[in-house]
Amino acid sequence: MGEPVIQDISLHLEQGELVGLLGSSGVGKTTLMGILAGVDRPDSGKVLLEGEDITGTAGRVGYMLQKDLLLPFKTTLDNVSLPLVLKGMKKSEARKQAAELMARFGLAGSEDKYPHQLSGGMRQRAALLRTHFLGNKVILLDEPFSALDALTKSELHRWFLDVSAQMGLTTLFITHDIDEALTLSHRIYVMAGAPGTIQTELAISAPYPRPADFAFSPEFLQAKRQLLEAIGRQN
C-alpha cells in the first residue's frame, strides 16, 4: 500500500456553493478529487451525496480534469453529449438535449466543429458543459482555468459565476491560483502537509457579483495573507 497520500480529510459542500481547494503540488488534491468522483477508492472513509453513500461509484458527480480532454475525433456536440450517450440515451436525443444548452455556454455555431478548431476558452466551456451533462448539480473541477491566458481566464470566471448561479451548480474546484480562489469562492479549503490534510477553511463573505476592485479590498488582501501562510505550513 505504501505511504498514505492524504489522511483525515473531512470536507462538505452546501447546495449552490462554490468552494475552492488550494494547495501546493503533490499535496494530494487530485487524489482527493479522484476519490470524490468515484474513480478511486479510499482505504477508509466515505463519500456521501445527499446522505447516500457513493464511495467508489463513478458517474454520480461531474468531474472535469485539468486538460479539457475533449475527444479529438468527435464534434463538439458529440463530445458534449457523450455522458448522456454513455448512460444509455439514444444519440439523437442526447444531441438534442445538448444542442439546447450550446448557446448558453457560448458554443452556438460550433456544434459540428472538431475540438482542434475551437479556441482554448471554447474548449474549456465545452468541457464544462459536458461535465454538467453527467446529470448531477455537483461538479468537481481540477484546475479548470489553469491552461488559459489571463484575459480569457477572467472572462471565463465571470461567465462561470453566471452559469453556475443560473443553473444552481454546486462546485468544488482545485486551483493553484490564490487570486482565482478568492475571486470565485464562497469558501476555500487549504490542503498542506504529507500526507495531505485540510489545514485551513476560510469563508469569503463578499457578496456576488464581486466588484471589479475586489482584488484590492482589505478583506481580499487579508484573506490572501492567511491563505499564503496556510499553504506554506507543515503538519
Added chain:
Amino acid sequence: MIRKLRNTKNKGDSLSLLLALLILWQLVCSLKLIPPFLLPSPISVVRAFAADFVPIMGHAAVSLGEAFAGLTLGVAAAFVLAIAMDRSDYLYRALYPVILITQTVPTVALAPLLVLWMGYGPAPKIVLVFLVCFFPVAVGLLDGFREADPDTMVLLRSMGANERQIFFHLKLPGALPRLFSGLRIAVSYSIVGAVIAEWLGGSSGLGVYMTRVRKSYAFDKMFAIIFFVSGLSILLMRLTALLEKKMTPWARQGEGKDSKP
C-alpha cells in the same frame, strides 16, 4: 495550404520524370540500342497489354479474389488478436515479442512450403496473403489501442463508462489513423503476395500468366503484367486512402490548421 501546394508540385515533378524516362526508354528501343527480345519498347508493351486484355482481366479477377480473401481474413484476425492483447497484459507481454520475431521470417519464402502442404488450389495463395497482411494491421491496431490517453480513460470511467464503451468511444476511433497506415501497407502486399504465390503453380491468376509468358519469352507481355500489377497496387492504396478520409473526418478538417508552419 502551403504543404498542399508543395505536394501537387512534387507530384508534377515526379510525373514529368516518369514521362522523361518513358521517352528515353522508347528512344533506346527505337534506335535498337538493346535488342527487342531483351527489352521491349513501351509501345509494344502497351500493344501486348491491349492484345491480351481479356485474358489478363480474367487472371486479375482470380488474383484480386485471393488477395481480397487473404486481406479480409488477415484484418479480421488482426482485430481479434489486437483486442485480446489490449485487454490482457499477460497476452500482450507474451505475444508481442513473438509477433515481432515472426516478422523476421521472409514470408514469401514460405510460399513453396505452403504449396507443398496445400496443393495448387487457392488455399496456399490466400494463406500467404493472410500472413503478409496480418502483421502491419495487427501492430498498427495494437499501438493505436495502447496510445489511448490515460487521462481521457479516467474521465470516461468517471462518467460511468464500461470497458466496451471505452473501446468504442475512445480506443477504436483513436486507433483508426494507425489502422489505416497499416492497412495501406497490407493492401499493397496483398496483391503482390497473391501474384508471388501463383508463380509456384496453379491454373489461373496473374502470377500463373506471368510464368507462362516468361516461358514463351514474351517479354512485352511480361512487362505489361508488371506494370499492371503495380497499377493495381496503386489503385488499391488510393482506395484505402479514400476510405480513410471518409472514416476520419476530423483529420481532414484539421489539415488547414495543422499544416501551418
